[in-house]
Amino acid sequence: MPIGDVLPEISVLVSAVVLLLAASFMRQQDHWRLAIGALASLFAAAVLCALQLGEPARLTFAGVWALDGASIWARLLILATTAICVALTPEWLRSDRRHGEYYAMLLLAALGAMLLAGAADLLQLVMAVLLSSVTGYTLAAYHRAWPLSVEAGMKYFLVGALTNTLLMIGVTLLFGLFGSTDYAQIAKAATGAPQIMALIGLTLVVVGVAFKLAAVPAHTWMPDVSEGAPPPAAAFLTVAPKIGAAIALARLVTIFPADVVAWRPLVATLAVATMTIGNLGALGQSDVRRLLGWSSISQSGYALMAVTAVGLNAQAIPALLFFLGAYAAANLAAFAAVTQLRGRTNLADYRGLATARPGIAAVLVVSFLSLVGIPPLGGFVGKLALFVTTIEAGYAWLAVIAVINTVVSLVYYLRVLGPVYFGDLDGPVPVLGGWAQKALYLATLLTIGLGILAEPLWSELGRVMLLP
């Protein structure tokens, strides 16, 4: 067995087990030390992952695990995301009896997302979706004495149970049609005339992955989770599984030739529906955390544009990765701001924030403008790359709809920023503490840095491959 090819995953898994056992033997007051352990193990995994960048792209473990640029960069992104989410946690869960176990659960959730990014086999995909889902439910319902958190976990679980079943049915159909669950084998078998059964099977699998991506039609859990889950967990759940799922989806659909299964119209339709429904949902929100959830749905729609263009344009995967990175940084900054504000979520409570906490207000501005795509922030380069890729792939209409959606999205982001700067402050604005503050500024720096240092990164991403 080529154990060396999954060393980052093994290190994350072992750290999760060690943290879990340590948490059960340590005093609750000392559990914050485990955050340092989690950060160290994430760093080690990232180093192991970065070492794989130099190796040639290949499929290992009998073809079920893709070790290419797309999966390595996505896994690095997931590890960085998880590190910021870990840093948001210690103060938020200080009084929680299960504080230490949270880090183990977070690492396992990160592992699920990493497995998604590398899955090159239908059953590997199923396993990754399941690991990522089961840990996700737990993270969403972590405040189990708080009804909203439990409700979020329950809704997440119900949608997940349904879509996971559909995913399994889809996998069964595809396995029956092509006689293999291996992507490379399916690609070899999928030739000739259009096959309606293959389209049905692929659609069901796409729905299963769309659940992790929070894309239509499995997007309904996202606003509830981002409102009810503990904000550090919501920060993770709105970002990390999406990175893995987007790469998994791109890897999955490209194995089918467009004349056998017409997946491009399918993904393009999902993209349009996702971005539009996400934006429409966000427009009327008076709850900032729910608003961030809806905005996160619409961002998934933009990511699906790149998936539509995969195979038509060599820049599609680099554009997708860059967009996901910029989105991750901006969204983490937004949720870090919410966490640092002790989870305040009512839009009316954000009035006059800029006078009391100018730093956090500035972070919100940077994050929201990056989510809209204003230069010189990371989101601008990400969206620019996405639009150019989509137009060059011949989907100009999709790009036009995305631009219209982007303009609409400006409305609800400004609906938050307006009161922050022009409202009257009432009452003090307590904040959480040093850990959350550091995570907050790190995410903001990344958002700005991705915009300024876009060129070297882009040329590095340009060499990325997507197997098989």
Place this chain on the structure above:
Amino acid sequence: MEPAVQHTVVIWPLILFLVAALGLVTVMLGLSYVLGGRHDNRLGNQPYESGIKPTGSARTKFSAKFYLVAIIFVLFDLEIVFIFSWAISARDLGWVGYEAFLTFLFDLTLGFAYAWKIGALDWSPRAPRQLRLDAIESNQQRNLPSEQTS
């Protein structure tokens, strides 16, 4: 290759299954709709039609310790299946199989240690014995006068 022909052959059991599944549900729901009794009066909708008025809510919290122990039991019980499957072919698998088996048992032990340490195996709430004795004693004292008067 004739995809159309091949598909009709492959697809009909699926369609049959779908029709059977939908038919079963329709028959079950439809029959109970047709045959089931229906009433529209206020008394008939009460939980106890015999006249006893229900008090309080049915949604009370109670300790469900049982489910945790049951889940842990099922987990460890299922691991036995893997151990049996190793035991059957232990001789063929050799020392490599033995190492894999030991690794598996080690992982299990880690899970067991965790479950034990967080108190998932404690059947009752952990109260000191003296506290429980005190509670019983004060209960008895409270009940004494009423017993004497009756």
